[in-house]
Amino acid sequence: MIELKRILLVEDSPNDVELTIEALAEHNLANDVAVVKDGEEALDYLYCQGQYTERVAGNPAVILLDLKLPKVNGLEILRRVRSDDNLRLIPVVVLTSSQEESDRVESYRLGVNAYVVKPIDFHKFVDAVKVLGIFWAVINEPPPGSIKKEL
Numbered sequence: 001m002i003e004l005k006r007i008l009l010v011e012d013s014p015n016d017v018e019l020t021i022e023a024l025a026e027h028n029l030a031n032d033v034a035v036v037k038d039g040e041e042a043l044d045y046l047y048c049q050g051q052y053t054e055r056v057a058g059n060p061a062v063i064l065l066d067l068k069l070p071k072v073n074g075l076e077i078l079r080r081v082r083s084d085d086n087l088r089l090i091p092v093v094v095l096t097s098s099q100e101e102s103d104r105v106e107s108y109r110l111g112v113n114a115y116v117v118k119p120i121d122f123h124k125f126v127d128a129v130k131v132l133g134i135f136w137a138v139i140n141e142p143p144p145g146s147i148k149k150e151l
Contacts, residue, residue: 005061006032010042012069023129039072059090067096067103075106082111
């Protein structure tokens with residue numbers, strides 16, 4: 001049996017959150033999708049602080065990260081994740097509407113695993129999320145120790 005892993009979705013658009021969760025659920029690609037709506041909340045989640053001090057322990061299998069976020073932007077989150085020994089091995093996929101070359105270049109410079117521009121078409125968006133979910137939450141084999149087991 002395939003073990004489904006947790007996904008952290010960092011997204012401030014309620015519509016994109018709903019579409020992403022529906023796409024993942026429709027294809028049974030995650031047993032848990034944690035959703036945070038801004039960069040500060042994402043950091044609280046990752047560091048088990050603030051409202052997340054009592055969340056189930058363990059790193060997500062993948063972070064789906066929007067770049068244009070309130071409070072702390074996606075590039076800063078990526079920078080912090082990659083500079084932290086306990087988080088750096090978590091795959092991070094930028095899932096954004098930004099087609100700016102500078103955002104793409106900086107994301108890769110900071111160590112993003114993939115950069116996906118959100119398709120505007122509903123069906124293409126769902127297909128893109130499905131492919132991301134299948135690869136990162138099911139197929140991909142992370143490095144040993146990168147996903148801390150839940151307690």
